[in-house]
Amino acid sequence: MNKEWLLNYLNTQKNRTFDIHRLEKAFMSAVGIDAFSYKKFAGFVRDLEYDGEIVPVKNKQKIHNGKDPHLPVEWRLIKKQIESRWNIGRFMTLASLIDLSFYQSHPGEQTEEAWSRISAVAAFLESQGPKIWVSREERSYQLFHDEKWLDNSEGKEFLRRIKKTLPDLYARVYGEPFVYWLQPRMLTEDVRRILIVENRSLFHSCRRVLEEGGNIYGLSPELLIFGRGKHIVSSLSYLEDLRVPVPYTTIWYAGDYDPSGFAIYDSLKRSYPDYPIQLAISLYEEIAQQAKSPVPIKPGQVQNREQVALFFEEVKPYPLILDKAEQSWSNRVRFPQEAISYETMQKGGLT
Incomplete structure (x- = not known):
């Protein structure tokens, strides 16, 4: 976890202004309370300020969080225009199989890792022959090389973004035996x-x-x-x-x-x-x-x-x-x- 994580997190939020206490809490939750270091967090915030990604709200710069090193409480994210990382050909290739509208409107999420996962889903959907129902964990390992990925928050968010469900992948959650x-x-x-x-x-x-x-x-x-x-x-x-x-x-x-x-x-x-x-x-x-x-x-x-x-x-x-x-x-x-x-x-x- 570093300043890039903070910037990505801020870019996913609706409001451009943010409270340093809430940002700290989100960062602590992501890294874990045992691994959290306030000094490192404060350093990442100042790095983002130096890079021109965030600035303190002008008329409230003197209101600090009371910690050492202290930070202004209210900040503003400087939104920058992000160019699409994926060419139009990629979108056209899979348009009939997967809804990529989320990624079209969120260029910052157009990573190679995301494309690899999208390609895996597309390959499965395009595969010939009858589809066989398997467990969520089995399909998760087959497509994403991690049997637990579809059950965690990242996997669920990925399916939401491409507007797919477990049944679309012929995967289901089986009842735990008794x-x-x-x-x-x-x-x-x-x-x-x-x-x-x-x-x-x-x-x-x-x-x-x-x-x-x-x-x-x-x-x-x-x-x-x-x-x-x-x-x-x-x-x-x-x-x-x-x-x-x-x-x-x-x-x-x-x-x-x-x-x-x-x-x-x-x-x-x-x-x-x-x-x-x-x-x-x-x-x-x-x-x-x-x-x-x-x-x-x-x-x-x-x-x-x-x-x-x-x-x-x-x-x-x-x-x-x-x-x-x-x-x-x-x-x-x-x-x-x-x-x-x-x-x-x-x-x-x-x-």
Whole structure:
């Protein structure tokens, strides 16, 4: 990072005037707080001033930032006419494949690196034969030699500039896999009932009961998923990769009685509005009956009631669940799923 970075940054801003504090903050964010040096930053600013790229606002030159070396607070960028670096032939060559209007109006962005990336996309789009869908990371490595590039801010901005999307590149973000149990001899395409449990121990207890032909407090899921806490919020779309006909299913969710567990349910409902997700009421009622000893929760769990509003709205008709949930929320305690087990299920005659 040097004065060139500062100049490029300023050229991307809409306003010609800028505040030195904001510029310093942007530079610090770019280089990282550990690598940031105010003296070097101040030196780069003075270099740009010496080069005639920026000047302090005349009537405010005496207002300084109070640091050593001090700098005026308000500056003005001297806009210069930048000639196009790419000849018209380049634009004409790819005009039918890629929208290059951004680069036509921003000559400063016409770098060889940008052209190399544009050429890679054009070559892919022009390639003969059927296009095959691959993961975002695979396509990113194929085209840009960096499997993570399309997922970072630079890659996303590049696609925005050329008005392309991941589907245009036949790339998609696949759901992160989750651990699951599928009823023996059943195809995922035939699944209609799904149960998600937040914790590992309950997952295995439920699996044992189902393998023995039993049910889970009246629920008979054909697909059992280990939610792994918040992990399920990012991985539930993996159902589609498994070819589960999601719109035709019922998806029950059961989590801990604690703020995080309530918030996970809200996040699932908000993240997957088209998924038929509902609370596994019978499990929540059983946990409420069995959980006698609350466990203090660690600091940092959800405190904003709005983040758990959907959960509390849906349990209003169930006094036992609502009372236990309010105890958890108000007293900052947890009633864990481990209150029910394979043993309690056996005693309850569920198998």
